[in-house]
Amino acid sequence: MRVLRLALWRLAASLPTLVLILVGMFLLLQLAPGDTVDALMAQMGGGDAAIAEELRRFYGLDLGIAARLGQYLLRLVTLDLGFSAIYGKPVATVILERLPATILLMVSALSFAFSFGMVLGVLAARRVNRWPDTLISTLGLIFYATPSFWFGLMAIVLFSVHLQWLPAGGFSDITRDLTGIAAMLDIARHLVLPTLTLGLIFLAIYLRIMRASMLEVLSLDFVRTARAKGLTETRVVARHVLRNAMLPMITLIGLQAGTMLGGSVVVESVFALPGLGRLAYESVVQRDLNTLLGIVFVSALLVIAINFLVDILYARLDPRISAEN
Amino acid sequence: MNRRETLLLGAAAMLPAQALAQAETPRRGGVLTVHFATEQRILNPSLQASTGVYIVGGKMQEALLDLDAQGNPVGVLAERWESAPDGLTHTFHLRRGVQWHDGRPFTSADVQFTAMAMWKQILNYGTTLQQFLEAVDTPDAHTAVFRYSRPMPQGLLLRAMPDLGYISPKHIFETGDIRQNPANTAPIGTGPFRFVQYERGQFIIAERNPNYWRPNLPYLDRVVWRVITDRAAAAAQMEAGQVLFSPYSSLAIADLQRLGRDPRFEVTTRGNEGNARTNTLEFNFRTAQLADIRVRRAIAHALNVPFFIENFLGPFARPGTGPIPSVSTDHYPTGDMPQYRFDAALANRLLDEAGHRRGAGGVRFSLRLHPAPWGEDIALWSTFIQQSLSQVGIRVEIVRLDAAGFLRTVYNDHAFDLATGWHQYRSDPAVSTTVWYRSGSPRGAPWTNQFGWVDPRIDGIIDNAATEVDPARRRALYAEFVRAVQTELPIWMPIEQIFVSVFNRRLRNAGNNPRWASSSWHDTWLAS
Numbered sequence: 080m081r082v083l084r085l086a087l088w089r090l091a092a093s094l095p096t097l098v099l100i101l102v103g104m105f106l107l108l109q110l111a112p113g114d115t116v117d118a119l120m121a122q123m124g125g126g127d128a129a130i131a132e133e134l135r136r137f138y139g140l141d142l143g144i145a146a147r148l149g150q151y152l153l154r155l156v157t158l159d160l161g162f163s164a165i166y167g168k169p170v171a172t173v174i175l176e177r178l179p180a181t182i183l184l185m186v187s188a189l190s191f192a193f194s195f196g197m198v199l200g201v202l203a204a205r206r207v208n209r210w211p212d213t214l215i216s217t218l219g220l221i222f223y224a225t226p227s228f229w230f231g232l233m234a235i236v237l238f239s240v241h242l243q244w245l246p247a248g249g250f251s252d253i254t255r256d257l258t259g260i261a262a263m264l265d266i267a268r269h270l271v272l273p274t275l276t277l278g279l280i281f282l283a284i285y286l287r288i289m290r291a292s293m294l295e296v297l298s299l300d301f302v303r304t305a306r307a308k309g310l311t312e313t314r315v316v317a318r319h320v321l322r323n324a325m326l327p328m329i330t331l332i333g334l335q336a337g338t339m340l341g342g343s344v345v346v347e348s349v350f351a352l353p354g355l356g357r358l359a360y361e362s363v364v365q366r367d368l369n370t371l372l373g374i375v376f377v378s379a380l381l382v383i384a385i386n387f388l389v390d391i392l393y394a395r396l397d398p399r400i401s402a403e404n
Numbered sequence: 405m406n407r408r409e410t411l412l413l414g415a416a417a418m419l420p421a422q423a424l425a426q427a428e429t430p431r432r433g434g435v436l437t438v439h440f441a442t443e444q445r446i447l448n449p450s451l452q453a454s455t456g457v458y459i460v461g462g463k464m465q466e467a468l469l470d471l472d473a474q475g476n477p478v479g480v481l482a483e484r485w486e487s488a489p490d491g492l493t494h495t496f497h498l499r500r501g502v503q504w505h506d507g508r509p510f511t512s513a514d515v516q517f518t519a520m521a522m523w524k525q526i527l528n529y530g531t532t533l534q535q536f537l538e539a540v541d542t543p544d545a546h547t548a549v550f551r552y553s554r555p556m557p558q559g560l561l562l563r564a565m566p567d568l569g570y571i572s573p574k575h576i577f578e579t580g581d582i583r584q585n586p587a588n589t590a591p592i593g594t595g596p597f598r599f600v601q602y603e604r605g606q607f608i609i610a611e612r613n614p615n616y617w618r619p620n621l622p623y624l625d626r627v628v629w630r631v632i633t634d635r636a637a638a639a640a641q642m643e644a645g646q647v648l649f650s651p652y653s654s655l656a657i658a659d660l661q662r663l664g665r666d667p668r669f670e671v672t673t674r675g676n677e678g679n680a681r682t683n684t685l686e687f688n689f690r691t692a693q694l695a696d697i698r699v700r701r702a703i704a705h706a707l708n709v710p711f712f713i714e715n716f717l718g719p720f721a722r723p724g725t726g727p728i729p730s731v732s733t734d735h736y737p738t739g740d741m742p743q744y745r746f747d748a749a750l751a752n753r754l755l756d757e758a759g760h761r762r763g764a765g766g767v768r769f770s771l772r773l774h775p776a777p778w779g780e781d782i783a784l785w786s787t788f789i790q791q792s793l794s795q796v797g798i799r800v801e802i803v804r805l806d807a808a809g810f811l812r813t814v815y816n817d818h819a820f821d822l823a824t825g826w827h828q829y830r831s832d833p834a835v836s837t838t839v840w841y842r843s844g845s846p847r848g849a850p851w852t853n854q855f856g857w858v859d860p861r862i863d864g865i866i867d868n869a870a871t872e873v874d875p876a877r878r879r880a881l882y883a884e885f886v887r888a889v890q891t892e893l894p895i896w897m898p899i900e901q902i903f904v905s906v907f908n909r910r911l912r913n914a915g916n917n918p919r920w921a922s923s924s925w926h927d928t929w930l931a932s
Binding site for chain 2: 111112113114115117118119120121122123124125126127128129130131137164165166167173176177228231232235236239240243246247248249250253254348349350351353354357358361364365366
């Protein structure tokens with residue numbers, strides 16, 4: 080019950096920010112020259128001016144900016160995200176279709192980055208300034224410095240073109256009809272390369288943070304006490320250091336959930352995945368305001384939800400945080 | 405290898421792939437996977453004339469006519485046709501025994517409905533072509549008589565029909581808003597392939613139509629279009645064998661050249677001859693300097709087009725000679741038309757004569773250049789223009805915008821000095837070429853004369869040619885048109901290109917007509 084109340088409170092507190100973001104987005108897109116009918120004309124390769132006028136009326140573009148913004152916000156109050164100009168379907172449906180791929184990619188990339196980052200960070204911290212530390216830190220630097228589209232393309236060239244181990248793109252094998260476990264395995268196979276590509280950069284960040292945080296905690300008094308008690312080094316690290324060193328990592332997850340949603344435009348394009356990032360990009364290019372605002376809205380909700388979960392985790396890991404509340 | 409072997413190999417390489425393919429027996433079955441680079445809002449070619457629609461919708465819906473291997477009109481849903489000498493009526497005799505994918509018969513009522521409610525009202529370029537179409541009479545279920553209020557040249561109608569003549573089922577579209585009909589993204593046609601599934605952002609699937617009117621066709625079980633927006637990734641998917649065909653120059657120029665050296669692929673313009681385009685240089689006559697013909701000619705003389713083509717575009721482009729590309733067998737003008745060869749000294753002299761002396765830093769004046777955002781060649785070409793013009797003292801600022809922004813800024817707001825993009829030639833100059841030159845186009849219509857340039861004489865030639873029923877006189881009028889616009893130079897079209905296809909060599913009967921990527925693929929098959 081307390082959690083639910085807290086969640087509602089959080090949502091209410093984020094509402095003004097949400098409205099500000101939506102209005103800002105709306106106005107920003109008005110600054111871009113051209114509207115969705117121009118984008119459609121570009122796609123068609125031409126058309127006469129009378130048709131363009133008719134289409135503008137059809138999409139409601141003949142109204143003023145203020146009127147359209149007002150209409151949009153009014154509709155939003157009833158949770159109606161409007162109609163997508165590109166897809167000819169309600170925005171909610173369009174986003175729902177894309178959400179699974181995005182979330183699957185985000186969750187797998189985040190868990191990959193988080194778990195491997197943690198393990199490598201701990202390893203590096205325990206062998207600080209020796210060869211494993213140098214090796215891990217150098218690898219981390221390389222991952223961090225490499226652009227993800229290049230990583231993705233090179234992974235495709237190696238694993239799909241030359242070795243032919245993994246598919247080069249797509250979400251599933253559409254030339255075969257698979258069901259059940261086989262279909263799940265198929266999707267997993269398709270997600271390996273995108274997950275690695277998206278995860279590697281974040282892995283680098285996580286391992287740096289974990290290493291630094293471990294080193295810091297290892298120098299604290301209570302660790303000396305634990306060692307003085309005669310605990311084995313493994314037990315000290317696992318029971319005492321790790322838990323305290325995790326806090327910055329958890330903070331980072333909350334911060335990066337948003338980045339992952341946006342950062343996946345590149346990965347989704349390279350691997351031809353049907354995610355929210357590509358949808359957002361397309362909406363901007365096609366000036367599909369409703370879809371873009373819908374994505375912003377849903378992404379904002381997702382980020383709020385994730386940050387809420389992070390706060391709960393915080394309290395779990397460090398009882399002092401909730402006690403002070 | 406001795407000399408004789410080399411000669412033999414050379415001879416084998418010269419044998420057209422087509423001849424080799426015909427020696428084999430077509431194999432039934434297989435899935436053709438196609439690179440689909442830009443998703444469209446709809447897939448119905450009766451409502452939207454664009455290659456992005458034909459590449460999908462053209463397999464499920466059919467037109468009255470298509471082009472044969474030699475580029476001549478050949479009947480599809482129409483078996484034969486005749487025209488009255490005055491060009492006011494054109495009669496199409498329709499194929500019998502053709503069924504829509506839902507089992508209903510195809511009749512002249514479908515043709516009548518599509519022509520009047522779609523081509524004349526909604527279809528881009530169709531609205532202009534069919535502007536004077538008064539009615540389509542249907543004396544019986546298999547005859548459609550097109551009646552025009554002004555003469556319609558038969559050549560123009562027949563040339564335009566493969567692209568602008570797709571038929572939609574009346575019984576599906578007659579109720580409700582045509583634009584919002586669900587069949588626009590789940591086509592119901594008469595074509596060799598039946599729509600199965602469309603997952604936005606991922607793929608489209610079509611399967612063999614078992615009741616197709618051509619007996620025992622198509623050969624392929626399925627066609628799958630994979631949405632791949634990243635060009636490098638698409639090239640990798642071709643190499644991984646996940647995609648067997650990439651149409652319409654959708655890969656990077658460097659990848660096209662690389663795949664062309666790979667024996668598994670054929671990189672070719674074959675099958676795209678009907679889709680020629682020219683790169684444009686559009687002058688805004690509202691900019692004082694550009695209204696002076698000496699400045700426009702100086703700019704043309706300042707650009708070394710053969711050098712640019714050789715070093716940046718490779719073998720897929722050639723110097724253009726005017727608005728009508730050389731692949732147009734009917735209308736490419738014979739005789740020498742005014743051309744503008746590279747001559748920097750002449751360019752400098754013309755600019756001096758026009759009174760634009762070099763000022764500080766050798767700069768005569770500055771211009772804004774808006775490149776269209778489609779095509780790598782346009783980006784390269786715009787940079788080349790910038791660098792070349794700086795040599796003759798014209799400073800160029802490149803303004804890059806996305807598609808919607810480009811169209812709005814150039815063709816509606818007219819806020820540009822120079823613009824460059826593509827002019828698509830669609831089988832006949834009257835379809836989408838003369839609109840670039842005819843004055844009086846309403847503001848905001850893209851790819852039309854929005855340049856503030858008016859020449860009543862050229863307007864007259866354009867209007868006369870559009871209704872001239874005698875093919876020889878029509879051809880002469882277009883030659884006169886080309887000579888006039890090459891002299892006045894309101895727009896310069898110095899580069900001619902044909903779209904490039906990349907085929908996996910397993911593909912057979914690929915590229916066997918001039919608009920193959922858009923055509924129905926009923927005889928395409930895959931070797932094992």
